[in-house]
Amino acid sequence: MDTRHMHIFMALAETLHFGRAAERMSMSQPPFSRQIAMIERMLGVKLFERNSRNVALTPAGEHFMKDCRTVLAQFEDACRDVRLVASGMKGELRFGFMMHAAHSVVPQLVQLYSEARPDVRLVLDERTPTEIDEMLVGGTLDAAVTFGCGYTPHLQTVLLTRERLRIIMRADHPLAGAAQIGPAALRAEKIIATPVATAPALRSAINSYFSAKGIVPNVVFEPRLQHTIIQLVAKGLGIALIPESLCAGLGAGLTSGTLTDPPQLDVVLCAPIVSKNPAVSTFMQIGKAIQHASKSI
Amino acid sequence: MDTRHMHIFMALAETLHFGRAAERMSMSQPPFSRQIAMIERMLGVKLFERNSRNVALTPAGEHFMKDCRTVLAQFEDACRDVRLVASGMKGELRFGFMMHAAHSVVPQLVQLYSEARPDVRLVLDERTPTEIDEMLVGGTLDAAVTFGCGYTPHLQTVLLTRERLRIIMRADHPLAGAAQIGPAALRAEKIIATPVATAPALRSAINSYFSAKGIVPNVVFEPRLQHTIIQLVAKGLGIALIPESLCAGLGAGLTSGTLTDPPQLDVVLCAPIVSKNPAVSTFMQIGKAIQHASKSI
DNA sequence: CCATTTGATACCTTAAAAGTATTGATCATG
DNA sequence: CATGATCAATACTTTTAAGGTATCAAATGG
Incomplete structure (x- = not known):
């Protein structure tokens, strides 16, 4: 599990559409679909309820979305701050x-x-x-x-x-x-x-x-x-x-x-x-x- | 840049020895050395002062170490919490x-x-x-x-x-x-x-x-x-x-x-x-x- | 009922990560 | 001062994982 996976998860959590989320991540839909499945397997948690027509977040997915937002923001802050310190x-x-x-x-x-x-x-x-x-x-x-x-x-x-x-x-x-x-x-x-x-x-x-x-x-x-x-x-x-x-x-x-x-x-x-x-x-x-x-x- | 890179950086920051850090990351020393160089290139910041005998953190590296600890801890918390919510x-x-x-x-x-x-x-x-x-x-x-x-x-x-x-x-x-x-x-x-x-x-x-x-x-x-x-x-x-x-x-x-x-x-x-x-x-x-x-x- | 859209799966290609061998620098010892 | 050991960096090769294309099955609207 890595922040790249969190970005992938967030793309789907925000769009609730595999195709649009894949576009947002500049990748095609099939590998994107596999990545989502892999993230759920790695966590051992179902993050989305979906069929071929509907995608919805589970309660665990909703909670994870909030945490991911925070973690990704802090991650970016850390990278920015080290540059500020260096300069x-x-x-x-x-x-x-x-x-x-x-x-x-x-x-x-x-x-x-x-x-x-x-x-x-x-x-x-x-x-x-x-x-x-x-x-x-x-x-x-x-x-x-x-x-x-x-x-x-x-x-x-x-x-x-x-x-x-x-x-x-x-x-x-x-x-x-x-x-x-x-x-x-x-x-x-x-x-x-x-x-x-x-x-x-x-x-x-x-x-x-x-x-x-x-x-x-x-x-x-x-x-x-x-x-x-x-x-x-x-x-x-x-x-x-x-x-x-x-x-x-x-x-x-x-x-x-x-x-x-x-x-x-x-x-x-x-x-x-x-x-x-x-x-x-x-x-x-x-x-x-x-x-x-x-x-x- | 990803949390995997942060883990690699932390391994060296804590050991100040490429060989021991590589061991800690279960990889050999040459790819570890390349990863550190790549992290510094990605950030555009020198994180370590080193020669063939000594490794030391720069001030920017010291600062980044603190931030990485926080980010990695929050990352783990997010993964743990989503499992707790799911259960x-x-x-x-x-x-x-x-x-x-x-x-x-x-x-x-x-x-x-x-x-x-x-x-x-x-x-x-x-x-x-x-x-x-x-x-x-x-x-x-x-x-x-x-x-x-x-x-x-x-x-x-x-x-x-x-x-x-x-x-x-x-x-x-x-x-x-x-x-x-x-x-x-x-x-x-x-x-x-x-x-x-x-x-x-x-x-x-x-x-x-x-x-x-x-x-x-x-x-x-x-x-x-x-x-x-x-x-x-x-x-x-x-x-x-x-x-x-x-x-x-x-x-x-x-x-x-x-x-x-x-x-x-x-x-x-x-x-x-x-x-x-x-x-x-x-x-x-x-x-x-x-x-x-x-x-x- | 059919056409379209969408997520999942199978197979293949490409890119990146990691390993091995080696080099150059540094330091301790004789 | 020379030599051997240790260590980080580089070159070359292999392995692994990510991504693309083709296709399938399910769901929905007309």
Whole structure:
């Protein structure tokens, strides 16, 4: 028994006429008649009551007709869907990003991609930059937004935006309201910074900002998440350099300031150069479209 | 593309080894290899990455594997279900009955049948005896409980029970509390009776009861439903002869009495002698079991 | 009663599936 | 590094199943 037999059965079930059903199946009536007999033999069930002038479905035939419709439709869907998946039009894409990137380019990227590929399920996974690197290499992420960090031999990257760091402090801090703040002004401050292990590029940018003026920052706390850094600053436990995109939504009692010659970090979209996931190429193209849009402003 | 191809694909998807997959399909490896190539060509999709030593599913192949599992399972279910329907183990049975029969044999019949055939959906349809006769003949009911009514050429019947008629009246009626009531005592009473068109057997039994003593009953109302008859009696608009099974649940203010030599009616289960619905035969067998059980008491 | 239509059967032809032999690629072992 | 074993793909041949034609028997309408 096979779907071809179901098609044959359906042709007769819908026409109740051997000759017309055979025509519908592009075959002559005698082999069609034999096929019907064979289907009934294979199932061990009488599907049609018939004589030389009348054909009618049995109750079992009526029931089988409903099931066949469903099975044949699902069969066609399976064949169509595998083609859609192969072409990247359908499937799943595991997308990682730094938490704070959700405040900048990630929503736009997600929106544009979801509109372009409504049948691809985006699996959103907030991760630290270090985790992102590991998961991209390990094949547990298909693409990700992270800080650009130099040489990436088997990853393709698209520069989405560049992001400056700003200094944040409590609103009652002596430096609050200063027009520009340089490293020298921060010499004596307690600094709260993300650890190297969590975000090497970010921490490296902070370190470089100070060391360029021969200053060693007094880092007193190194929590993993930017969110935690902001909370500790709110408690008056120090000040911090954080990505600009996080500064738009600071709570009451907090303020941010402009750094002199602020460090800048590349925010890039990464994916393996060779990906097994057909959905990734369109995702990267949309990243490139965002890149081009930001360049032309 | 056919389910046979899906089976071939699944064999390789599950083993990731051409030789073992070919064995599983009871064929040699070269034609198996050709079949896989043909499936990929038919779909226009690469399902496996492979060389002479390794076989792996592509993402499209992974997706197709899930869909194939579903389609093949549904295909088998369809073939199994048509056999179950053909054998009466599954399907639908349209069952009609007189409203008041829900107070007597119908619940038992429904319970026993549902236990015996849990996958057959009983469609319960309350109908008057005349409607039942028409629908059984017209093929819109598969079986029914009604009054026995003599010669039924193309119906098979099973006697389920015999039911006496009782007289009902308001509790403040002069005849309330009488030990036995004969036709003569009812000569002057306003009688409320079911019409011939609705229940010929019932009305004939009522007419016969009076005419056996040469009395013409004074029928003042002829509503179709027993429920309505009971309500009119409650309003004091007359008295009525109704089936005994309806008397157990009379409302406050109503009472029933025993008739002298009360008329009795057969309550039968009917179905066409030749039914296209395979589920009917078991239903009739359960009717016979109820018949035998009531005879042995 | 006869002609026409229709489903089933008998016989034959064609197409597709499967088998065998072999080749080329890959990997493990010495 | 060479060799042998294993494995997927290809070439050629055989077998099997599907389909076509001719015909028959049954049913129906005129």
